[in-house]
Amino acid sequence: MKRSMKTLGASLLTVGVVGAGMVATAPAAGAATAAAGYNGACGSGFGVVNSMPVGSAGTVYLTYNSKTGENCTVTIRNSTGEPTHMVAYVRNVDTDEDSYEEGDFTQYAGPVYVAARGACVEWGGVIDKVQAWNFGSNCGSLAGKSSHKDWFAGER
Numbered sequence: 001m002k003r004s005m006k007t008l009g010a011s012l013l014t015v016g017v018v019g020a021g022m023v024a025t026a027p028a029a030g031a032a033t034a035a036a037g038y039n040g041a042c043g044s045g046f047g048v049v050n051s052m053p054v055g056s057a058g059t060v061y062l063t064y065n066s067k068t069g070e071n072c073t074v075t076i077r078n079s080t081g082e083p084t085h086m087v088a089y090v091r092n093v094d095t096d097e098d099s100y101e102e103g104d105f106t107q108y109a110g111p112v113y114v115a116a117r118g119a120c121v122e123w124g125g126v127i128d129k130v131q132a133w134n135f136g137s138n139c140g141s142l143a144g145k146s147s148h149k150d151w152f153a154g155e156r
Helices: 007-016
Strands: 047-054 058-065 070-077 084-092 098-105 108-115 121-127 130-137 151-155
Touching (some): 047 130, 070 084
Parallel strands (some): 084 108
Antiparallel strands (some): 058 070
């Protein structure tokens, strides 16, 4: 079920993150699981502008459509299997508009969309007990990844 709630980020973050100083954990070196590729779930016109690993379980992708000014997020597992708790989340930092999908999925959570032309976005995802969050990136730029490194990945 896709929902738009300002409380999702806060409720998930309070489980694993406290304060402004964020800690990042990288997946183990030589992890046997291949990174999940973007599956095109956001639809026509959306191109990947950023991504983050969700531990060794998968990847969360941030995409953008320059014609509509929308950002889209999808969280993709590296391998399909039994339904697993997953989240895809995106928020326009300027307007506080957000959207997320949370549930038990076999392949991916999302797509979820937010209008964000010229604005920074917060985005992230969860697979099982592992979270990855980026707090304010891709600020109105389509040209590659943001240099902003304020992100968190780890167990909740």
